[in-house]
Amino acid sequence: MKYYKNFPLRLLSSFRIGGNADILALPETPEEVQEVMEKISRERIPWVVVGRGTNVLFSDEGFRGMVISTIRMRGTRREDGRVKAFSGTSLSSLISQNLRTGFGGIEELVGIPGTVGGAVWMNAGSFGVETGRFVKRVRGILDGEWREERPEFEYRKALLPSGFLIVEVEFEFHPRERKEMEEVLRECVKRRKRTQPLGEKSAGCVFRNPPGESAGKLIEDVGLKGFCMGDACVSAVHANFIVNRGNARAKDVLELVKLIKERVYEKKGILLEEEIRVIPEKVQA
Ligand SMILES: Cc1cc2nc3c(=O)[nH]c(=O)nc-3n(C[C@H](O)[C@H](O)[C@H](O)COP(=O)(O)OP(=O)(O)OC[C@H]3O[C@@H](n4cnc5c(N)ncnc54)[C@H](O)[C@@H]3O)c2cc1C
Incomplete structure (x- = not known):
């Protein structure tokens, strides 16, 4: 090791x-x-x-x-639609394997650049489909003990105990026509390219969408699309993305996040909540 x-x-x-x-x-x-x-x-x-x-x-x-x-802990075992994937497996390789085997459901998540573990922890979703819907079981370590959980999911969140390290995820996918899957993949990639700043350095959507609202639209409405603090800028393509235009620091991003929250609250009365996880320098052992 x-x-x-x-x-x-x-x-x-x-x-x-x-x-x-x-x-x-x-x-x-x-x-x-x-x-x-x-x-x-x-x-x-x-x-x-x-x-x-x-x-x-x-x-x-x-x-x-x-x-x-977990990025080096990759690999899957399959029995028809039942798939066990190590948490470092990339979501994109899982989607490609599904396409080859004719079992699907998560094609709409194509283009989400993370791992299986991250997708489960965040209940990553796009175009109306969420990871959690396909999760049967999660195996991992909590407080030094191996545990198996069947988590519930909320919007962008798995209800797993804090400190749970996901090692393996068991999914259940359903038979889906290859042609249909290819069509969904093509359409979703196209939409993503059109609506997200894909070539730029970002961490995806910065804020959760408030119920019934789009965080990106709110940020755009308050005039912050394209606004920069240092090299951290609100994307001109999708206002819920902050992009690093060169040498942005975490401090710049956090100041921009603060300004966006203040401005949206002031003008719209809505308090945005971060979707990205801010990892501080120090946490408790
Ligand atoms: C260009 C771009 C587009 C994106 N589009 C989308 C989108 O459409 N929809 C969407 O939902 N997200 C999107 N994202 C955000 C992100 O890709 C997803 O949330 C992804 O699932 C995170 O996976 P990750 O492996 O990178 O997790 P990380 O970013 O490394 O971690 C995210 C969280 O998960 C926890 N975590 C990760 N692995 C484990 C583990 N093994 N055990 C326990 N906890 C763990 C971390 O502690 C952290 O809290 C996008 C990001 C980018 C850059």
């Missing part, structure tokens, strides 16, 4: 923002995850788990403790 010291977290973040983590762990198997968790518990190391880092904002000061990323 390899540990990396002073790892620059910006390399683990689609925002390309973040200072150094004291330690980065990249376990490749469930046994290695267990080894990491034993070390953490023995040495009382503060820790956080991420997948591909496409929905997080790391601190400019980095992280004092251990960041665990």
Whole structure:
């Protein structure tokens, strides 16, 4: 099991923002995850788990403790529509496999750049489809013990205990015509390209959509589309995305987030809530 010291977290973040983590762990198997968790518990190391880092904002000061990323723990086992996937498997490879095997349901999620673990934790969704709908069981580690859960899901949230590290997810997909799947994939990719700043450094939607509202539309309505703080800018393509135009710092993003929240509250009476996870420099061990 390899540990990396002073790892620059910006390399683990689609925002390309973040200072150094004291330690980065990249376990490749469930046994290695267990080894990491034993070390953490023995040495009382503060820790956080991420997948591909496409929905997080790391601190400019980095992280004092251990960041665990699952990106090297990939792989699936299939029995028809029942699929067990390690949490570091990319959502896109799961979708491609589904297409080959004729079992589907999550084609609408094409283009979400994260891992299976991140998609389950966040209940990632798009075009009316959410990850949680297909999750049967989740296996992982909580407080040093292996646990199996059948979580409920809410909008952009799995109801799993805090500190639960997802190691493997069991999905159930349904037979779907290949032609139909290809059509959905094509259409969703097209819509995504048209409506999202895909070539830019971002962490996806920054705010949750308030009930019955679109956060992007609210931000646009209050005149902040395209507004920048340092190199952190509200995307001119989709106002719920903040993009890093060069050397944005977490501080710039957070100031922009604060300004957006104030402005939307002032003008619309709606308090936006962050969807991205802000990971501070220090957390409790
Ligand atoms: C261009 C772009 C487009 C996007 N479009 C969408 C979209 O359409 N819909 C959508 O919902 N999201 C979207 N996102 C956001 C993001 O890709 C998803 O939320 C994705 O599921 C996050 O996966 P990840 O592996 O990157 O998770 P990370 O960003 O690494 O982590 C996200 C959260 O999940 C937790 N987590 C990750 N892995 C585990 C694990 N194994 N065990 C326990 N907790 C874990 C982390 O602690 C963190 O709280 C987009 C992002 C980008 C950059």
